[in-house]
Structure formats: C-alpha cells, structure tokens
Amino acid sequence: MTCRGLLIAAWLVTAGPTGCKDTGWRPSGSAEVVLSEIKMGGAASVAKRIDSDESFGRSVMNGIATGDSAWLDVADQLTPASAAAEASLSIALASALLRSPARVLAVLGPKYSVEDVCGIPFLKPESTLVASYHDEAVAALSRVDTATLITVRDACHTALDEARAIRLERIDPSYLIKNKPIAPPRRVRRKPAKAQQLVTPHDTSSPR
Secondary structure: OOHHHHHHHHHHHHHHHHOOOOOOOOOOOOHHHHHHHHHHHOHHHHHHHHHHOHHHHHHHHHHHHOOOHHHHHHHHHOOOOOHHHHHHHHHHHHHHHHHOHHHHHHHOOOOOOHHHHOOOOOOOOOHHHHHHHHHHHHHHHOOOOOHHHHHHHHHHHHHHHHHHHHHHHHHOHHHHHHOOOOOOOOOOOOOOOOOOOOOOOOOOOOOO
16 A cells, blocks of 8 residues: 555545545444454554555544544554554544544554644645634543543643644635734723822021
8 A cells, every 4th residue: 555545545534524525434344353453463463454455554544533442442552564654543543533532642642642643634634624623623622631631631732723823824824814813902001190299398588
C-alpha cells in the first residue's frame, strides 16, 4: 500500500464526522479478530500488514475512527510501522476523539502524541471544516472529567486551539479576520479629581 493511498484512505474515513458526506465505508473485520491476530502473530506483524494490505489497512483505520473501545484497544497495542501509518492512525484517532474523547485521551502518549492527534491532522481541509472540527472536539473534551485525564485533556485543548489558528491562517487568512471575536469596548477609568487645597492668604501686612 502506497503512502499516498494510505493517507487518502484515512482522510476519507474521517470526512464523515466533520461535516462532510459519509463515504459509506465500514470496517470489514472486527476488532476482536484483529486483537486475536495481534495476540497470535504479534503487533509488529499486524502493523506491517496495515502498510502492505490496503483493504486491511483501510478496515483498521475505519474501525479506530468509530471510537469503539475494542478498536481503540487495537490502536493502543499497535506501533505504526511507517510514517504513513503513523499519520493515518493519528487521523483516525482524531476522528474518534469526537465520539470517545476519554478513551482516545487514554491512548495518547509516546506512540500517539497529543500534538499529532489533537493538531487537526486532516489532509488539506477547508477552513469551515477546520473550524467545525475544532468546535466539536472542544465540546467533546468538555465532557471529560476523569481526574487522571485532566492534564492530557487540557494539553489537547491547547493543541486544538493552536492548530486551528495555524491552519486557518494558512488556508484563508481572511477567515480569521472575518470570524475574529469582537473584543468588548474597554471601559475608560476616570482618574478621581484631586481635592482642592484651601490656601490661606499670606499676611503681608507688617506689624505695627
């Protein structure tokens, strides 16, 4: 499977939950089958198959993008065997973030960095898609209140905000200007008037 083909497959997987039409693709296998393959043949063997078998790779990406707990277990056990697979898995996890934010946050770490997954990693999205995904992802993160996930949740929120600003500026600088929040007018504080001092006239008359 070519790098371009794998990345395009992952992009099509994630187009649906971010406001585009559903492609109709669905995982052709089950997460349990893939987990069984990992147990029997090892995670490295399955990771290599994602690169070599386009249909299998597409099915895995579709499955992870659903946010299903079993498919996220697959992602957690896999270590991407190529840069293309790593990028595609980040895209699939970014899609899953909208559906299962807590489960996705729990997977983030050395293999899947917060910056990659929460950095709106979709391929060449339009400005409206970036803004829409950002808002949906932030709303999903707001539902996460598990104490052990607060730090990674806040880091993901920060990465989303930064990625939104950078991507929108690259795609359409005018979008940021048109949609920039209007700051409330600043209240001018008036300095309190100084109290007038009563000056006693100096007695210039000489004593007689």
